[in-house]
Amino acid sequence: MSSSNGLPIEVWEKILSHLYPSQLSRMSMVDKNLSEIVSSLKVWPRMFHAAHGSKAQLRPLMCIPRVENSYMIFMCASSLHVCEKCFGLTRYNAHQLYRLPLPIPVLLPRRSTDAIKYVGDRFDPNWTIRMCLPCRQGHISDFEEPIPLHVENIWVNWNTLIAKHPCLPHISHFSEFRGVRRGNQMIEESVVFKIMQQQFGGDIGIKAFEESTESWDKKTETRIRWYQLQE
Numbered sequence: 001m002s003s004s005n006g007l008p009i010e011v012w013e014k015i016l017s018h019l020y021p022s023q024l025s026r027m028s029m030v031d032k033n034l035s036e037i038v039s040s041l042k043v044w045p046r047m048f049h050a051a052h053g054s055k056a057q058l059r060p061l062m063c064i065p066r067v068e069n070s071y072m073i074f075m076c077a078s079s080l081h082v083c084e085k086c087f088g089l090t091r092y093n094a095h096q097l098y099r100l101p102l103p104i105p106v107l108l109p110r111r112s113t114d115a116i117k118y119v120g121d122r123f124d125p126n127w128t129i130r131m132c133l134p135c136r137q138g139h140i141s142d143f144e145e146p147i148p149l150h151v152e153n154i155w156v157n158w159n160t161l162i163a164k165h166p167c168l169p170h171i172s173h174f175s176e177f178r179g180v181r182r183g184n185q186m187i188e189e190s191v192v193f194k195i196m197q198q199q200f201g202g203d204i205g206i207k208a209f210e211e212s213t214e215s216w217d218k219k220t221e222t223r224i225r226w227y228q229l230q231e
């Protein structure tokens with residue numbers, strides 16, 4: 001079997017082995033041949049067993065019948081809970097949304113010498129993969145996120161900080177700020193923001209802290225419904 005451009009399957013497999021699962025699923029939409037090659041890659045059962053256990057059996061998703069090579073479909077539909085880097089499964093926890101795998105910008109594996117790409121305040125979604133909290137924290141230490149303009153060179157007191165950042169009382173360094181909390185001392189917001197970025201796994205984790213679980217449920221439902229339509 002070869003794809004429409006005539007490359008043998010072994011070559012495609014080698015090329016595709018450099019991509020993360022969400023990048024692979026995008027590749028699978030290029031054409032039917034490529035879709036077959038991508039869906040038969042060993043990465044999908046590997047990801048499935050890493051996330052759900054070595055003895056887990058592939059089971060149909062809500063209303064999605066069992067089909068051959070459906071490891072890919074299963075992993076794509078449940079990817080809101082699976083980390084693309086460590087393949088770990090994060091259980092749903094209504095009170096800790098930031099612990100779920102969230103999209104974070106990554107450098108493409110090959111020929112990507114450019115800095116991480118931002119579109120205004122948002123990440124370019126084409127350059128993101130979904131990572132669990134520990135993987136995001138590791139990634140943030142290697143590729144620091146810039147401090148957003150709205151907190152740069154801003155000095156505020158503790159009460160203002162807490163009002164602006166609801167996740168702040170939940171950082172583990174919180175006790176370090178005891179002195180600041182008692183007085184009306186001014187503190188540089190960017191310093192605190194950096195700690196928050198590290199703790200919650202980037203700006204997206206900070207935002208997720210405030211996101212309601214209701215909207216997350218809807219996103220998951222929509223996603224599963226979307227995959228149903230592809231069947």
Ligand SMILES: [Zn+2]
Pocket residue numbers: 083084085086087088131132133134135136
């Ligand atoms: Zn992970």
